[in-house]
Amino acid sequence: MKLFVSRHVRSALALVIAAAPVVVISVPAHAQFGFGGVVYDPTNYASNVLQAARALEQINNQIRQIQNQATSLVNEARNLASLPFSSLATLQAQMQQTRRLLGDAQRIAYDVRDIQNAFSSRYAGSALTGNAGQMVANANARWEDSVGAFQDALRVQAGVVGNLDGTRSSVDSLVTASQSATGALQAAQAGNQLLALQSQQLADLTAALAAQGRAQALESARDAATEAEARERFRRFRGK
Template sequence: MSRQYSRRSVLGRTAVVGAGLVLAAVPTVGLAQMLVYDPSNYAQNVLQAARALEQINNQVTGLQNQARMLLNQARNLASLPYSSQQTIQQSFQRTRQLLDQVQRISFDLDQIDRTFTRIYPQTYSGTTSSQQLASDAKERWQTSHAAFQDSLLVQAGVVQSLDTTRGETDTLVAASQAAVGALQVAQAGNQLIALLIRQLADLTAVLAAQARADSLSGARSSASQEQARAQLDRFLTTGQAYQAQPVRMFNP
């Protein structure tokens, strides 16, 4: 009887100790699980992830802005696809050729000095022959006639270039309005200024040619007055300035 009681007592104590160990282990596992899923820690992790995502978004935005800036710089550095330089140079050359082709007295300083002194003398000596006087008068008339012709040719050349000027102006204005960057706008403006300078050069050529004709006409008038004075002096001193010639009024 006493042995059975002792055995039951030992088994009971063993069960109590085992149950105590189990109960002691259960709170420990629950505490560990609560530390892993701590709401404050989770919220902090979410906040850090949000900040990291915001930084990434800012970096992406910065890269987009840099790419946009590079594209704008590329547009600003793009050259104008059209150039009127060759057309303007050709117009300059045509006008210059017209001025270089003037007859008799050209726009050359040395040639003007030599020819002008010979054709338009300041005075005629008393020994100058009538034949020389008549020859000089004819040459002066021919020179003035050619000068007015040259002036008309230059004017005609400038008028013919008006259509080209209008076409170039329209093209450059359209290119300026369709420009994608600052460089294209500047280049279109520079070419328009060059076109304006070319028009001023044409106007200068016209004025020069007309002034040349007027100057030669005035020099011709002055030389004719000197010639008339020389002929009058000869007539008054020698009486040989005019010689009567028989004139037949009607044919028999």
């Protein structure tokens, strides 16, 4: 036998259930629960978690500080690292060679007093008005001065050209070292050596120009002395 419940009865039951009181059990924040003899305090647990989070944050901050200090020390070490390549010995050897070639100047050295003595004895004054034998000797001495000066100029120029290979090698090595420099000190040292190399090239150029100028000056002085001597000879010829 089926039980039929009318629509009005179902509505009445729904109203009774809706009107029934709801019982809410509130738990104080400091309440403790026991599970098998273990006491659990939510407030104490939350406080412990907060303290642990703060301690972990402090540890993380200390780790970051240590990492920053280590990075700073590494960078300082790189900045203080010296350049592994030095061209100083090569530059000094090249400059010594050029200086030696200038010091080996024949007959008239690169010295003010020596030049004054040579011109007084062979290029001016009584050197152009002596007897025939003296004139011939002085003319021959002037010719030897000119020939020696031109030879010296060629030797200096050859030495300067010979330095070009060493200069090219030094430039390549210094540019490579500069590009691969890991710190400020290495970059500065590479730059300083490049400047020193440039100074050495300027010194070679100055030496070559000085040797060439010396030869040309002696040749011009020889021409002037020959002209003065020719006038003296002509005067004597007409006086006879």
